[in-house]
Amino acid sequence: MESDFTFTLGPxxxxxxxxxxxxxxxxxxIVAGLSTRRLEIIPGILQTSVESIVATIDEAITAVAPEHAxxxxxxxxxxxxxxxxxxxxxxxxxxxxxxxxxSVTSALAVLVFFSVHWFGxxxxxxxxxxxxxxxxxxILLPFHIISEFTRTxxxxxxxxxxxxxxEMAAMLILLVAxxxxxxxxxxxxxxxxxxxxxxxxxxxxxxLAGAMQSQQLNSPE
Amino acid sequence: MEFNLxxxxxxxxxxxxxxxxxxxxxxxxxxxxxxxxKQSIYQSLADAKNLQQQAEQQRSLYxxxxxxxxxxxxxxxxxxxxxxxxxxxxxxxxxxxxxxxxRQKAKVTLSRQQQEHQQQAEKQALKNGAKFASLxxxxxxGPELEGRLFILMLNNLATLPxxxxxxxxxxxxxxxxxxxxxxxxxxxxxxxxxxxxxLESLINNRLSFQYHQDVALIAGLRLDIxxxxxxxxxxxxxxxxxxxxxxxx
Numbered sequence: 001m002e003s004d005f006t007f008t009l010g011p012x013x014x015x016x017x018x019x020x021x022x023x024x025x026x027x028x029x030i031v032a033g034l035s036t037r038r039l040e041i042i043p044g045i046l047q048t049s050v051e052s053i054v055a056t057i058d059e060a061i062t063a064v065a066p067e068h069a070x071x072x073x074x075x076x077x078x079x080x081x082x083x084x085x086x087x088x089x090x091x092x093x094x095x096x097x098x099x100x101x102x103s104v105t106s107a108l109a110v111l112v113f114f115s116v117h118w119f120g121x122x123x124x125x126x127x128x129x130x131x132x133x134x135x136x137x138x139i140l141l142p143f144h145i146i147s148e149f150t151r152t153x154x155x156x157x158x159x160x161x162x163x164x165x166x167e168m169a170a171m172l173i174l175l176v177a178x179x180x181x182x183x184x185x186x187x188x189x190x191x192x193x194x195x196x197x198x199x200x201x202x203x204x205x206x207x208l209a210g211a212m213q214s215q216q217l218n219s220p221e
Numbered sequence: 222m223e224f225n226l227x228x229x230x231x232x233x234x235x236x237x238x239x240x241x242x243x244x245x246x247x248x249x250x251x252x253x254x255x256x257x258x259k260q261s262i263y264q265s266l267a268d269a270k271n272l273q274q275q276a277e278q279q280r281s282l283y284x285x286x287x288x289x290x291x292x293x294x295x296x297x298x299x300x301x302x303x304x305x306x307x308x309x310x311x312x313x314x315x316x317x318x319x320x321x322x323x324r325q326k327a328k329v330t331l332s333r334q335q336q337e338h339q340q341q342a343e344k345q346a347l348k349n350g351a352k353f354a355s356l357x358x359x360x361x362x363g364p365e366l367e368g369r370l371f372i373l374m375l376n377n378l379a380t381l382p383x384x385x386x387x388x389x390x391x392x393x394x395x396x397x398x399x400x401x402x403x404x405x406x407x408x409x410x411x412x413x414x415x416x417x418x419x420l421e422s423l424i425n426n427r428l429s430f431q432y433h434q435d436v437a438l439i440a441g442l443r444l445d446i447x448x449x450x451x452x453x454x455x456x457x458x459x460x461x462x463x464x465x466x467x468x469x470x
Contacts (some may be wrong), residue, residue, distance in 0.1 A: 021232060025239050032247035039254040041261055046442040047254075070252075074244040082239060100231075103225045107232035115270045 017101035024085050065209035068123060072208050075115055080201040088194030090167050091186060100164040102156065109156035110205040113148065120211030155203060162196050275465045347463045355439065358455050362440035367406045370441030376451035378419050389446055390424050401445035405438040405454065
C-alpha cells in the first residue's frame with residue numbers, strides 16, 4: 001500500500017509525496033498563469049470561474065477576520081486550494097494524496113503554528129501579542145502554551161489520519177469486495193477530502209484571526 | 222506513518238513558494254481586477270446617481286419653468302380677456318352709435334318720406350281741389366262773375382303802381398303797343414270801351430287791341446301787354462292759390 005518510491009539528492013531524500021506536491025504546485029501555477037493571462041473588466045467563463053473561487057475565499061476570510069482579510073488571504077487561500085487538490089489527487093489511479101503523509105501535514109501544521117505567531121506579532125506587536133497569553137488570567141499561561149502545541153498537533157494528525165484511513169479503506173475494500181465495490185467509498189473520499197480541506201483551512205483561519213484580533217477585542221478600542 | 226525530515230522541510234519551502242506563486246499569478250491580479258470592476262461599478266453608480274440628481278434638477282427646473290409658463294399664460298389669458306372685453310364694449314358702443322345714427326337716419330328718411338307723401342297728398346289734394354273748384358266754378362261761372370272780374374281788372378289797373386305804369390310804356394314813343402285781351406265770355410262793347418279808355422290812360426303810345434275768347438279762363442280776362450301779363454280770371458287765381466300753397470309747404 002505504501003509506495004516505496006524514493007531517491008536521494010545528497011542528504012535530501014525525495015519521496016513520492018514531495019513529487020506529487022511539486023506536480024500539484026506546477027498544475028496550480030499553470031492554471032493560475034493561464035487563467036489570469038488576459039483579465040478583462042467584463043469577464044469570460046474561465047475568468048468568472050477563477051474570480052468566483054477567489055471571491056468566495058475572500059468573503060469567507062472577511063467574515064471571520066474583516067480587518068485583516070487581505071493580509072492573511074494568500075496563506076489561507078493557498079491552504080484551501082492546495083489541500084483540496086492534494087486530498088482529491090488520491091482518486092487518480094496510480095497517485096496518492098500527499099496529505100496521507102504525516103510529514104506533509106506536519107509541515108502544513110507547523111506553517112500554521114508559525115503563521116499564527118508571525119501575523120499576531122506583526123499586527124499587535126510582540127508585547128501585546130505575548131500579553132494575550134496572560135489573559136484572562138496568568139494562571140492560564142501553561143494551558144495557552146499547551147493549547148498552541150496540541151492544536152498544531154491535532155491539525156497535522158487529523159488531516160493525516162483521515163486521508164490515510166480513507167485511502168486505506170478504499171484499498172482494503174477493493175482487495176476484498178472486488179472492482180466496483182469501492183465506488184461509494186470513493187464518493188465518500190471526495191466529500192471527506194473537501195471537508196478535511198475546509199476544516200484545516202478554517203481552523204487555520206480561526207487561529208490566525210484569534211491571534212490577530214484577541215488583543216483588539218480585549219482593548220476598549 | 223513515517224516522519225521524513227527532508228519531506229517536512231521541503232514541504233514547508235514548497236508551500237511558501239506556492240503562496241508566493243499564487244499571490245503573484247493568481248490572487249493579486251484577480252483581486253485587482255475585481256477591485257477595478259468594483260470601482261468601475263461604483264463609478265457607474267456614482268455617475269448614475271449624479272445623472273439622476275442632474276435629471277432631478279432638470280425636472281425641478283422644467284417644472285418651475287412650466288409653472289412660470291402657466292402663470293404667464295394665465296396672466297396673458299386674463300389680459301387678453303380684459304382686452305377682449307374692452308374691445309367688445311368699444312365695438313358694442315360703436316355699433317350702438319352706428320345703430321342710433323342709422324335709426325336717426327331712418328327716422329329722418331321716414332319723416333322726409335312721410336313729408337313727401339304728405340306734400341304729394343296735399344299737392345294732389347290741392348290739384349284735386351283746384352280741379353273740383355275749377356269744375357265747380359265752370360258750372361257756377363257766368364256773365365255776372367265776368368262782370369265783377371272785369372270791374373276788379375279796372376280797379377287793379379287804376380291802382381297800378383307808377384313803376385309798373387312806366388314799365389308798360391315802351392321806350393319808342395311812336396311804337397304801337399299791341400294788347401291781347403283774352404276773356405272767358407265775349408265782352409260787351411261798353412266793357413271793351415271802358416277797358417280801352419283805361420289802358421289808353423295808362424299807356425301814352427298808340428294802342429292796338431286784339432280780342433280773344435278762352436273758356437279755360439272760366440271767368441274773367443287776361444291782358445298781354447308786351448312782355449307783361451295782367452290776369453283777373455278764375456283760372457289764374459286757382460292756379461295761383463295752388464302754387465302759393467305748394468310754395469308755403
